[in-house]
Amino acid sequence: MSSQAKAQASLLSIEGLCVEFTDRQSRSVKAVRDVSLNIEKGEMVAVVGESGSGKTALGMSIVRLLPGAGRITSGSILFDGLDLLAAEDRDLRAIRGKRIGVVFQDPMSSLNPYMTVGRQIAEVVELHLGLSRRDAREQAKELLDIVGIADAGKRVDQYPHEFSGGMRQRVMIAIAVSCKPDLVIADEPTTALDSTVQAQVLDLLDRLRAKIGMSVILISHDLALVAGRADRVSVMYGGRIFEQAKAAELFTQAANPYTRALLAAMPENAIADDELYQIPGMPPDLSVEVEACEFAPRCERAEAVCSEKRPTFTAVSDQHFSRCHFAEEFFEK
Amino acid sequence: MTELLRIEDLVVRFGGRNGVNAVDGVSLSIGRGETLALVGESGCGKSTLARAVLRVQRIASGRILLDGEDITHISERQMRPFRRRMQMVFQDPYTSLDPLVPVGNSILEPRRAFSLPKGTNELAELMTAVGLSSALHGRKPSELSGGQRQRVGIARALSVEPELIVADEPVSSLDVSMQAQILNLLKRSARGRGIAFLFISHDLRAVRFIADRVAVMEKGKIVEAGPTSEILDNAQHPFTKRLIEAMPKVVSG
Numbered sequence A: 001m002s003s004q005a006k007a008q009a010s011l012l013s014i015e016g017l018c019v020e021f022t023d024r025q026s027r028s029v030k031a032v033r034d035v036s037l038n039i040e041k042g043e044m045v046a047v048v049g050e051s052g053s054g055k056t057a058l059g060m061s062i063v064r065l066l067p068g069a070g071r072i073t074s075g076s077i078l079f080d081g082l083d084l085l086a087a088e089d090r091d092l093r094a095i096r097g098k099r100i101g102v103v104f105q106d107p108m109s110s111l112n113p114y115m116t117v118g119r120q121i122a123e124v125v126e127l128h129l130g131l132s133r134r135d136a137r138e139q140a141k142e143l144l145d146i147v148g149i150a151d152a153g154k155r156v157d158q159y160p161h162e163f164s165g166g167m168r169q170r171v172m173i174a175i176a177v178s179c180k181p182d183l184v185i186a187d188e189p190t191t192a193l194d195s196t197v198q199a200q201v202l203d204l205l206d207r208l209r210a211k212i213g214m215s216v217i218l219i220s221h222d223l224a225l226v227a228g229r230a231d232r233v234s235v236m237y238g239g240r241i242f243e244q245a246k247a248a249e250l251f252t253q254a255a256n257p258y259t260r261a262l263l264a265a266m267p268e269n270a271i272a273d274d275e276l277y278q279i280p281g282m283p284p285d286l287s288v289e290v291e292a293c294e295f296a297p298r299c300e301r302a303e304a305v306c307s308e309k310r311p312t313f314t315a316v317s318d319q320h321f322s323r324c325h326f327a328e329e330f331f332e333k
Numbered sequence B: 001m002t003e004l005l006r007i008e009d010l011v012v013r014f015g016g017r018n019g020v021n022a023v024d025g026v027s028l029s030i031g032r033g034e035t036l037a038l039v040g041e042s043g044c045g046k047s048t049l050a051r052a053v054l055r056v057q058r059i060a061s062g063r064i065l066l067d068g069e070d071i072t073h074i075s076e077r078q079m080r081p082f083r084r085r086m087q088m089v090f091q092d093p094y095t096s097l098d099p100l101v102p103v104g105n106s107i108l109e110p111r112r113a114f115s116l117p118k119g120t121n122e123l124a125e126l127m128t129a130v131g132l133s134s135a136l137h138g139r140k141p142s143e144l145s146g147g148q149r150q151r152v153g154i155a156r157a158l159s160v161e162p163e164l165i166v167a168d169e170p171v172s173s174l175d176v177s178m179q180a181q182i183l184n185l186l187k188r189s190a191r192g193r194g195i196a197f198l199f200i201s202h203d204l205r206a207v208r209f210i211a212d213r214v215a216v217m218e219k220g221k222i223v224e225a226g227p228t229s230e231i232l233d234n235a236q237h238p239f240t241k242r243l244i245e246a247m248p249k250v251v252s253g
Helices: A003-009 A055-062 A089-095 A117-129 A133-146 A165-177 A195-213 A247-252 A257-264 A327-332 B046-053 B076-085 B103-113 B120-129 B134-138 B146-158 B176-193 B204-210 B228-233 B238-245
Strands: A012-022 A028-039 A044-048 A070-079 A100-103 A183-187 A215-220 A232-237 A240-246 A313-317 A320-323 B003-014 B020-031 B035-039 B061-066 B086-089 B164-168 B196-201 B213-218 B221-227
Touching: A012 A055, A028 A044, A028 A055, A028 A070, A028 A240, A044 A055, A055 A070, A055 A183, A055 A215, A100 A165, A117 A133, A117 A165, A133 A165, A165 A183, A165 A195, A183 A195, A195 A215, A195 B238, A232 A247, A232 A257, A240 A247, A240 A257, A257 B176, A313 A327, A320 A327, B003 B046, B003 B196, B020 B035, B020 B046, B020 B196, B020 B221, B035 B046, B035 B204, B046 B164, B046 B196, B076 B086, B086 B146, B103 B120, B103 B134, B103 B146, B120 B134, B120 B146, B146 B176, B176 B196, B176 B204, B196 B204, B204 B228, B213 B228, B213 B238, B221 B228, B221 B238
Parallel strands: A044 A215, A044 A232, A100 A183, A183 A215, B035 B196, B035 B213, B086 B164, B164 B196
Antiparallel strands: A012 A028, A012 A070, A232 A240, A240 A320, A313 A320, B003 B020, B003 B061, B213 B221
């Protein structure tokens, strides 16, 4: 399939996206650098990276919800054929919340504390689906039920502070899926939650994905969390996608030293009784642009070429791409 | 191993006579230099138990002994020398440091509070020990990364040479790569300095790496306790099994 034909089939098609922020020292920080990513209908794609890798900026760019100092400097984002970067605010509002739902990391600060959760869900379906106040309330109850909140009839009139963290995140998900969206962007949806609740919330997202047939972008710093759930995984570093592969292949045959380092640093992969692998050095300063591999200063495989030439994003197998001069070598390992 | 901390039948009650026992008859002990992980879901009472051990939470009944001495009901004045011996590392490195105070001063503050020598030499040593460049001592917390701030929190706890550190979810707000660095640091502190840890976490992956023993808490009670590998590989209690079940797993090549 040619790349153009493929782009046409995709629900979401991001091409060459660049996002910049201005930091407190008035320096321009290039948070997302030339990122291209396609999401197919019904697919779950995980975007994984350390903090500062650009994964949240990428997610928020799609719905144009970058914080004040952020701006998209180039690239295109096509959603079901519509150019989101050229869209008028009015058209965007019709898509946000209706065809694209967002689940933020911290449900406490993204829900309105002065409004019942029922009202907050109802508001969305009134606006986007034109439901009457009464029907919207019924819909809110049903949605609470769908996301697994017991006693929805009573809970619908309660306030966010009356819900636990996991329950609030379920409410956020209810809002995100209330209009049966085509795409849900979930930004670290379970980071603040217990492992048991984490599993429940991710199971819920997965179940709804099958039920509604929606696509999901799952943004996380934890490779283990997305393993076994995502269809494909994109690993970001320094604003760029360093590796992208089908999930199963990424975990067994990572073709990038950064992905391998992330896997090695997980607590279950201790190298000695009292030592976990530590990725040496610090994440890159994104206000500096280098014609080199951003990971080279921390990479154990780096050679002269790595600090002289930026590696391209090349295919190592079907749907498996890596940005490394030694991608083939890692892939064969 | 000599016993450092002993908790006997501890009860913490919220809401008076008709209230609930947030900690409901817990007995535990931690040996010198030992790391005990306390695991359970949020709301199970693990943080309340930790606060009771540090005597910042009212105790309804039961006893807490540090190094053989009963500290359950002693006065705040009598408590002072014990406070130096028990330190805390918090979950959130963003809110547990004073944003206006240079981190070097934050690290040495506990020494001043306990009238120890000011320790300017110790500052460089402490910062190096936790993997911070001592050149950062003049920085404000906002100028540091999350991982660096957590190192400051640990240096602060280490500064008064405690025998016990209570660490409440110290890595759960950090990235995998930062987590590895902080877990290494905590384990090295336990081994190298002989510090005992009460490590509170819901993350069994971190627990397996760091803990000598594990106690599983559900609804204020300890439902299962034992050596780490025994609990994690051969859990008996259904609640423990459920926690293990929920743990994300990766099969990597």
